[in-house]
Amino acid sequence: MDPVIGRVSAVRGTVLEVDVDGPVPPLATALSCRVADAGAVSAVVHAHLAAGRIRAIALESTRGLTLGAEVTSDGAPLTMPVGRALLGRVVDLHGGPLDGGPPLVTTERRPVHRAPPGSQARRPWSDIYETGVKAIDLFCPFLRGGRAAVFGGAGVGKTVVLMEFIHNAVEDLRGVAVFAGIGERSREGLELWDEMKERGVLDRTALVFSQMKDAPGARFVVGLAALTVAEHFRDELGLDVMFVVDNLYRHVQAGMEVSGLLGRLPSRVGYQPTLAADIAAIEERITATHQGGMTSVQAVYVPADDYGDPAVTHAFWHMDSALVLSRDVAAEGYYPAVDPLTSTSKALDAATVGARHQEVAEEARRVLGRLEELKDIISMLGMEELSAEDHTLVTRARRVRAFLTQPFFVTQAFTGVEGRRVRSADTVEGVAAILEGRADAVPEERLFMIGALKEVLDA
Incomplete structure (x- = not known):
């Protein structure tokens, strides 16, 4: 049994004050405070208040702890x-x-x-x-x-x-x-x-x-x-x-x-x-x-x-x-x-992921950012008011956004859709294909919740 080093002198929620009989234990020392039902509340020394008094943080509920309860410690830190x-x-x-x-x-x-x-x-x-x-x-x-x-x-x-x-x-x-x-x-x-x-x-x-x-x-x-x-x-x-x-x-x-x-x-x-x-x-x-x-x-x-x-x-x-x-x-x-x-x-730099990956990610970010900028115009005036360049950009940005959705393995029991795991190289090539217009003939909804792009291109 560890030696008694002092007694509880105050309890404020899970913060305890302990009057120490001998040398003050170092900060982060593990303590054990005995409670009436023969159990114990573990705590750790947090501060030295004055000579012979320390403040500790209880790691468990202090229910049952009373003033004067014995505090024991072997002098070791919390382990x-x-x-x-x-x-x-x-x-x-x-x-x-x-x-x-x-x-x-x-x-x-x-x-x-x-x-x-x-x-x-x-x-x-x-x-x-x-x-x-x-x-x-x-x-x-x-x-x-x-x-x-x-x-x-x-x-x-x-x-x-x-x-x-x-x-x-x-x-x-x-x-x-x-x-x-x-x-x-x-x-x-x-x-x-x-x-x-x-x-x-x-x-x-x-x-x-x-x-x-x-x-x-x-x-x-x-x-x-x-x-x-x-x-x-x-x-x-x-x-x-x-x-x-x-x-x-x-x-x-x-x-x-x-x-x-x-x-x-x-x-x-x-x-x-x-x-x-x-x-x-x-x-x-x-x-x-x-x-x-x-x-x-x-x-x-x-x-x-x-x-x-x-x-x-x-x-x-x-x-x-x-x-x-x-x-x-x-x-x-x-x-x-x-x-x-x-x-x-x-x-996300060429030295780590490769130049191709970096270029595709930056271009995808650019078109998705432009889509965000055009949202208000589209909602008020419709796609017809966009320039031909912006119309193409928005169409492809929406396809990129749909393609980046993905069914998860951990949710397939709730959604009924089998999860997909996609290799990074397949993701990069799929997004590149959409940005380059190679998926323009694929309806946007067919890109939603799939794995690699070849699932729809090869269908």
């Missing part, structure tokens, strides 16, 4: 179990099973709060990670070993795009995958677990969850705990890791709740003053090293569709690829609802 024992399992931030299985059998643990790799330890990658989703691979290619994010408001399809990416990525999985469910709905977690089990890749996947009902301290730490698992696979086992996060905004939101409980003055739009540091604490640790690779894809909720929101802009700065989902595109019935005019990727 997370790591290793192959986590593969095929769903666990919480302590490594406790959430899948109904037995406790983990592992003695390896690593601190959750860790410094990111130094610049000399990082390894740049220039390979493209093909997602099989036409709109992503054309306009917003993902870098292997990079950070990519799917930005969007409520109900525009972030989780569906993320699930489709996982569905396609597991077929090419060279190493292992780690999924961080931050403030996750239990239903979505179950769906993901079932999907991976059905695909036969659960034994190469570790899932670390903190649900919506959990304490803000737990939701704030779970992303770091999952990242610790991924880092162990990368650095100590030398594996390539796919690190998936849903949802990064919930990490920020949990930090905002913790900050409010701590009594800090908020910054812009009510966010915590440490917003930039809180996001960087996760993002700067996601990188490829000389020991192994780590590719990350993250969902980022955009509150009220405000892309100027501080949390969104801070997350955007860290990403190599930023896929933007638009409510306007979704309202017109185009899925995935990718906005090609605002989605960006550092990989």
Whole structure:
């Protein structure tokens, strides 16, 4: 049993103050507070208030905790179990099973709060990670070993795009995958677990969850705990890791709740003053090293569709690829609802994707941008009032937009349409053919929800 180091002197929500009898434990030290029913509440040291007094953040509900409750600690920092024992399992931030299985059998643990790799330890990658989703691979290619994010408001399809990416990525999985469910709905977690089990890749996947009902301290730490698992696979086992996060905004939101409980003055739009540091604490640790690779894809909720929101802009700065989902595109019935005019990727250059890909993507963006400019004229006066050049451009732009829709494997049970996975080269050539007029005879509606263009050209 760990030694008693002090007693609880104040409880404010999930923020605790502890009077320490001996030396004050370092920041990030794990604590355990005994409750009346012989259970315990785990916490982590957050601040030193004065000689003999510390402030801690509870990682669980403080129900049943009383003043004077004994606080124990072995002096170690908050740690997370790591290793192959986590593969095929769903666990919480302590490594406790959430899948109904037995406790983990592992003695390896690593601190959750860790410094990111130094610049000399990082390894740049220039390979493209093909997602099989036409709109992503054309306009917003993902870098292997990079950070990519799917930005969007409520109900525009972030989780569906993320699930489709996982569905396609597991077929090419060279190493292992780690999924961080931050403030996750239990239903979505179950769906993901079932999907991976059905695909036969659960034994190469570790899932670390903190649900919506959990304490803000737990939701704030779970992303770091999952990242610790991924880092162990990368650095100590030398594996390539796919690190998936849903949802990064919930990490920020949990930090905002913790900050409010701590009594800090908020910054812009009510966010915590440490917003930039809180996001960087996760993002700067996601990188490829000389020991192994780590590719990350993250969902980022955009509150009220405000892309100027501080949390969104801070997350955007860290990403190599930023896929933007638009409510306007979704309202017109185009899925995935990718906005090609605002989605960006550092990989979209000739040196990485090739000159042909870059030229086709830029020309597609140009014609889609022109279509957007002409929308009001078309709605008021009709296509007949356009010049011959604009008429041809609009016709082809609409075909490009229809062609970039795609049925997903993860939704075929609901839509009845079989999913398609399309090679990046086929996407580029299909869009090029439409822009060059080789599909002018194909009705626009026949390009809707297909895979490669040859499906209709060869029909």
